Amino acid sequence: MRFRVRVRWSEGSERVLMGMAGFSAAAHLAAAVLLSVIPRFIPPPELPKTTIAEIVPASALFARAPSGGQQDATALPLSDSTPSQRAEAARKAASQEPPEKPAPRPEKPDKKPAAKKIDKTVPPLAPKKDKRETPPVEPSSSGTSDPVETQDTSRAPEPATSPGPAGISFGGSASGAGIPSIGSSAFPYDYYRSSLVAILQSNWRRPVAPEGVGQAVSCRIQFTILKSGIIQQPRVASPSGNDALDASALRAVYDSNPLPPLPFQYGHASVSAEVVFELTGDE
Amino acid sequence: MSAASPLVDRVVTNSRRSTRVCHHPVKSAVRAAACALCLVLLLVWPGLFASPSPQDPNQPHIDLKITGAAVRQIPIAIPPMQRGASADGETQAVGETIRSVITSDLTYSGLFNVLPPSLISSVRVASGRIPFRDFAALGADGVVAGTIGRESPGVVVEGLLFDSKSEALIAGKRYRGDPSLARDIAHRIANDIMIAYTGRSGVSLSRIVMVGKAGSAKEIHVMDYDGADLKQITRNKSLNLSPSWSPDGKRLALVSYRQGNPKLYIYNGDDGSLRDSTPKGSELCVAPDWSPDGGRIVFSSSSSGDSELFLLDVGNGRSRQITFSRGSDTSPDWSPSGREIAFTSDRSGRPHIYVIDAEGANLRRLTSSGEYNDSAAWSPGGDKIAYASRIDGRFDILVLDVASGKVTRLTRDSGNNENPRWSPDGRHLVFSSNRTGSYRIYTMDADGNRQTALPTPFEATMPDWSR
Numbered sequence: 241m242r243f244r245v246r247v248r249w250s251e252g253s254e255r256v257l258m259g260m261a262g263f264s265a266a267a268h269l270a271a272a273v274l275l276s277v278i279p280r281f282i283p284p285p286e287l288p289k290t291t292i293a294e295i296v297p298a299s300a301l302f303a304r305a306p307s308g309g310q311q312d313a314t315a316l317p318l319s320d321s322t323p324s325q326r327a328e329a330a331r332k333a334a335s336q337e338p339p340e341k342p343a344p345r346p347e348k349p350d351k352k353p354a355a356k357k358i359d360k361t362v363p364p365l366a367p368k369k370d371k372r373e374t375p376p377v378e379p380s381s382s383g384t385s386d387p388v389e390t391q392d393t394s395r396a397p398e399p400a401t402s403p404g405p406a407g408i409s410f411g412g413s414a415s416g417a418g419i420p421s422i423g424s425s426a427f428p429y430d431y432y433r434s435s436l437v438a439i440l441q442s443n444w445r446r447p448v449a450p451e452g453v454g455q456a457v458s459c460r461i462q463f464t465i466l467k468s469g470i471i472q473q474p475r476v477a478s479p480s481g482n483d484a485l486d487a488s489a490l491r492a493v494y495d496s497n498p499l500p501p502l503p504f505q506y507g508h509a510s511v512s513a514e515v516v517f518e519l520t521g522d523e
Numbered sequence: 524m525s526a527a528s529p530l531v532d533r534v535v536t537n538s539r540r541s542t543r544v545c546h547h548p549v550k551s552a553v554r555a556a557a558c559a560l561c562l563v564l565l566l567v568w569p570g571l572f573a574s575p576s577p578q579d580p581n582q583p584h585i586d587l588k589i590t591g592a593a594v595r596q597i598p599i600a601i602p603p604m605q606r607g608a609s610a611d612g613e614t615q616a617v618g619e620t621i622r623s624v625i626t627s628d629l630t631y632s633g634l635f636n637v638l639p640p641s642l643i644s645s646v647r648v649a650s651g652r653i654p655f656r657d658f659a660a661l662g663a664d665g666v667v668a669g670t671i672g673r674e675s676p677g678v679v680v681e682g683l684l685f686d687s688k689s690e691a692l693i694a695g696k697r698y699r700g701d702p703s704l705a706r707d708i709a710h711r712i713a714n715d716i717m718i719a720y721t722g723r724s725g726v727s728l729s730r731i732v733m734v735g736k737a738g739s740a741k742e743i744h745v746m747d748y749d750g751a752d753l754k755q756i757t758r759n760k761s762l763n764l765s766p767s768w769s770p771d772g773k774r775l776a777l778v779s780y781r782q783g784n785p786k787l788y789i790y791n792g793d794d795g796s797l798r799d800s801t802p803k804g805s806e807l808c809v810a811p812d813w814s815p816d817g818g819r820i821v822f823s824s825s826s827s828g829d830s831e832l833f834l835l836d837v838g839n840g841r842s843r844q845i846t847f848s849r850g851s852d853t854s855p856d857w858s859p860s861g862r863e864i865a866f867t868s869d870r871s872g873r874p875h876i877y878v879i880d881a882e883g884a885n886l887r888r889l890t891s892s893g894e895y896n897d898s899a900a901w902s903p904g905g906d907k908i909a910y911a912s913r914i915d916g917r918f919d920i921l922v923l924d925v926a927s928g929k930v931t932r933l934t935r936d937s938g939n940n941e942n943p944r945w946s947p948d949g950r951h952l953v954f955s956s957n958r959t960g961s962y963r964i965y966t967m968d969a970d971g972n973r974q975t976a977l978p979t980p981f982e983a984t985m986p987d988w989s990r
Contacts, residue, residue, distance in 0.1 A: 423586035431664060431686040431693065433587060435720050438597070440589050458588075469722050492589075495904075499722040505691060516588040 419464065422513040429503045436499060436513070444492035446519060447484035458518035459486045461493050466510045471497040477514060489517035596636040597720055600663035600687070601626055602648045607672020607679065614678055617705045618671040621680060624709030625667060625716070627749060628727045632717060633950060633968060638663055659687040667716065677701040682712035684719055694719040706751055726946045730989045731953055732756070732766040732775060733964050736982040743777055743790070748946070748966070748988070750977035756790060757797065766790075767812045767820075768989040776800075776811035776820050787811055787822055787835065802842030805833045810854050814881075815861045821845075821881075823853040823866075832866060834881070845883035857881075858901045865889070865899035865908055876910055876923075889923060892930075896921075898942050902949045902969075903990075909933075909943040909952055920954055922969070933971035940965075947990045955984040 420426035422433065459480035464472040474493040476486050493515070502511060604618035629635040638661060646657040648668075658666045670681040683695035694715050698708045710727040717725035726748050735744045735755075743756040743763045757763045762780040769775065775790040779797070786801040787808040801808055805824040812821050820835040830851040835842045846852040850870035857864055861881065868877045876890045876899045890896045895913035902909070906925055911918045914932075918939040922931045934940040938958035945952055946966075953966045962982045967974040977983075 421586055428689070429686075429691065430688060431691070434664075435597075437587055437589060438595070439721060440587075444589060489589075496722070500719050501722075503691065503693065514586045518588060518590050520590060 419510050419512050420508055422465070422511045426508075427506065427511055429506065432500065432503055439496045439499060440492055440515060440517075443495040444517065445488055447482070447488050456518055456520045457482050457485060458516050459489050460514060460516050461489050462512070462514050463493055464510050464512050465499055465502060467502050467506075469499040469501040471499060472510070480517075480519075482519070485517065485519055489515075492517070596634060597664050598636045598638060598662050599629060599665040599667065599716075600638045600643050600646075600658045600661065601629075601667040601669075602643055602646065602653075602658075604669035604671045604680075605648065607670040607681070609673040610671060611673060613702060614671045614673050617678055617702045618669065618680075620705045621669065621671065621682075621709040621712070624706050624749075625669075625682075625713045628710060628713035628725070629716065631749070631951075632725045632948075633973075634717070634721065634725075653685065653690075655685065655687045655690045663687050665693070665716070665720075667712070669712070674699060678705075680708050680712075682708075682715065684716050706747070710747070723948060725948055726951060726988075729947050730772070731964065731977070732768060732987050732989070733955075733979070733983045734764055734766065734985040735979060736962075736984075743775065744979070744981075744983070746977065746979075750979075753979065759797075765810045765985050767987050769813045770815055770817045770990045772989045776813055776822075778809055778811065785809055787820070789837070800835065800837075800840065802833070802835050802840060805842050805844070808833075811835075812856050812864075814857050815859055819881075821855040821857060821864055823851075823855060825851070832864065832879075845881070846879065846886075852877075854898045856899050856901050859903050859905045865901055867897045867899065876908065889925070890930075893921075900944050900952075902945045903947060904949050907949075907969075909945065911941045911943060911954075920952065920971075931971075933967065934974070937974075942985050944986055944988050945969075946988050951988075953986045953988050955986060 422436070427433075457480045459476060459482070460478040461474055462477040463474035466472060471493060474490060476490060479486050601622055604615075604622055606615070626637045629637050642661060643658070643663075646654055646661070648654065653666060653668050655666060664687060666685045666687050668683045668685060672679050677700050680698045680700075681695065682698070684693045685691065686693055696712070696715060698711065700708060714724055714727040717723070717727065729748045730745055731748055732743060732745045734741050737760075740760045741762050741764060742758060742760075743766050744753060745756055746753040756766075756775070757777075757779065759779065759781040762778075762785075764778045764785075766775045766777040773792045775792070777788050777790060778785050779788050780786075782799070785807055786799055788797050789800045790797050800820075804826065805822075806826045808822045808824050809830070810823050814820065818837055820837060822833055822835065823830045824833050825831075829849065830853050831844055831848075832846040832852050832855050833842045833844050845864075846866075846868075848868070848870045850868055852866055852868045852870070855864050855866040858878075863878050863880055865876055865878050867874050869875070870877075871888070873893075874895050874897055875888055875893070876896050877886060877888050879886045889899075889908065890910070890912075893912040893914070895918075897911050897918075899908050899910045901907075908923045908925060910921055910923065912921050918941045919935055920933045920940045920943045922933060923929070924931075933952070934954075934956070938956055940954055940956045940958070943952050943954045950969050951966050952969060953964060955962050956965050956976075957963075959976070962984050963979060964977045964983045964986045965974050966977065
């Protein structure tokens with residue numbers, strides 16, 4: 241059996257053929273693109289868990305990004321701002337759509353609870369500060385009248401004493417250098433201080449107490465903590481006379497690097513810390 | 524008196540500064556008066572401001588004092604998650620999952636004391652209002668306030684950590700993702716909390732690889748550190764053994780018999796490929812371990828008849844022999860610094876743990892006692908080496924303090940316990956044990972406490988914890 245296909249050539253045929261050729265080319269191209277793209281969507285036998293969780297740091301919700309050590313130091317000029325300014329900034333950042341957000345979302349009213357929560361929580365930060373710190377230090381803090389004010393000027397020292405766990409005492413003062421000391425009122429974050437103590441304590445491998453039993457020896461280590469939690473320039477500020485103790489204390493500080501990022505509400509780039517490591521004789 | 528003197532000194536400094544800075548006469552007068560009052564009070568209550576006696580009067584201030592006191596767990600409250608935008612039954616269920624995973628992550632770390640739900644159920648968390656004082660009264664230092672809502676493709680989860688006393692926000696992030704990623708999101712939130720308090724990641728995001736038995740075959744499987752999300756990696760129905768994570772957690776080095784002989788393979792998690800990486804001249808590979816920088820793999824090869832250690836350069840595929848001795852050298856494990864390798868050798872008769880520089884020099888023996896010591900694992904801090912030692916005919920996990928040489932036994936009276944590997948934060952160990960009759964993967968704290976089996980539907984051995 242034979243088929244004969246007769247193609248009648250006419251004016252329109254060429255156009256039809258060209259059209260078919262064009263369509264075929266387009267179809268091939270589309271197929272090629274699909275073939276090359278589709279495998280990307282087929283999940284490979286996964287080893288690392290593929291996460292599509294989109295992470296918006298709290299900087300979008302709040303004035304400053306806190307966690308993960310990847311906060312941007314330049315996000316908002318918060319340093320030395322008054323509490324009301326800070327609260328204002330936080331409120332603004334909270335009630336507005338965060339700038340990183342791609343598109344305005346319809347549930348804006350639903351997000352109000354979050355904004356409300358922020359309104360509630362951030363402003364107390366500053367008032368809380370005096371409230372929290374005054375009781376133990378009422379004499380000196382009432383003396384300097386307004387801790388916020390002094391913080392901006394001379395950073396007059398106030399003992400920011402707070403009840404720590406047994407064996408730990410906080411003292412406060414200003415450091416001679418320009419940066420606030422972790423014990424001063426310019427750094428009103430008790431939780432950070434207690435974290436720091438816990439971390440140093442867990443990393444301190446105490447040397448055997450020296451001969452003079454009952455005699456406590458201590459050395460003083462000084463260092464700077466950067467915004468990211470990185471420890472800088474640890475050094476023995478006043479040696480104990482017991483080299484093993486000095487070395488172990490310095491080692492504990494090195495081993496604790498990096499520390500948690502400084503509180504994101506904290507306005508300075510770093511804080512200085514002076515820590516006493518004390519070996520009591522009865523160990 | 525001596526206790527107060529540094530503070531007195533400071534107050535004097537303070538008043539001097541104040542007068543210098545503060546030009547307002549009334550204000551400075553008030554300040555001076557208050558400082559004087561303060562001074563008097565300080566003298567009256569020296570015990571209140573107990574501060575160590577100063578060795579150096581020029582450095583009057585102390586910020587913190589560290590003594591030998593035990594580290595306490597951080598009490599933390601995790602109330603039920605709040606309903607966010609267009610929340611429904613599903614988001615509520617996902618929220619409960621997230622809450623329970625955060626709770627178990629934090630509890631597992633050993634650093635936190637998560638207040639039991641029965642205790643905090645009395646505290647009412649109204650929409651967007653956190654009663655910090657109530658939580659503080661229950662003893663919580665931190666409060667994890669979560670919100671979960673729905674957003675077109677998935678859920679949106681906010682995890683915020685507050686300090687209950689100052690009510691300050693310590694950390695917080697918002698996550699968006701498919702509801703199936705609930706556990707993953709929870710692990711991330713838990714890790715954020717860990718970083719906020721300790722400065723380091725915990726194990727929340729880590730995973731464990733292991734060898735699972737399937738009939739006569741052994742295949743590689745991976746699961747989350749808590750045993751969830753078990754996935755099979757190899758499917759070649761031959762023997763696949765001793766998997767080792769690359770430091771970035773994206774690849775695995777392993778030994779497979781899929782071509783008949785034991786060969787070294789690299790599994791790439793990005794594309795799921797299993798590549799034969801056996802270097803020429805050193806076939807019959809076993810026990811690979813990845814270097815901390817990810818550039819090299821140390822393994823043991825017996826192609827010369829006697830097993831020796833080799834280094835494979837992952838970049839160019841070349842290998843180099845680093846041990847040359849009679850007796851078998853095997854089970855290498857890289858030190859976290861990348862400078863040394865611990866391994867098992869029977870060159871002195873019985874198998875013992877040795878250490879050699881990665882260049883092949885400076886060999887020394889670490890263990891002196893025990894009849895059979897094997898599978899050394901260096902802790903992430905580099906200060907300890909865990910290994911399996913045969914005691915009374917059964918293997919147990921021991922930990923050697925490298926500096927002091929002190930050995931601590933972590934397991935006892937529980938079948939064979941083998942193949943210890945450290946968690947990335949050095950606070951836990953994973954190992955395999957047949958204490959119940961068949962081999963399973965277990966984890967325990969670095970001091971041997973809390974030995975727990977991870978559920979697997981097959982016999983499992985040779986675990987490795989991702990970095």
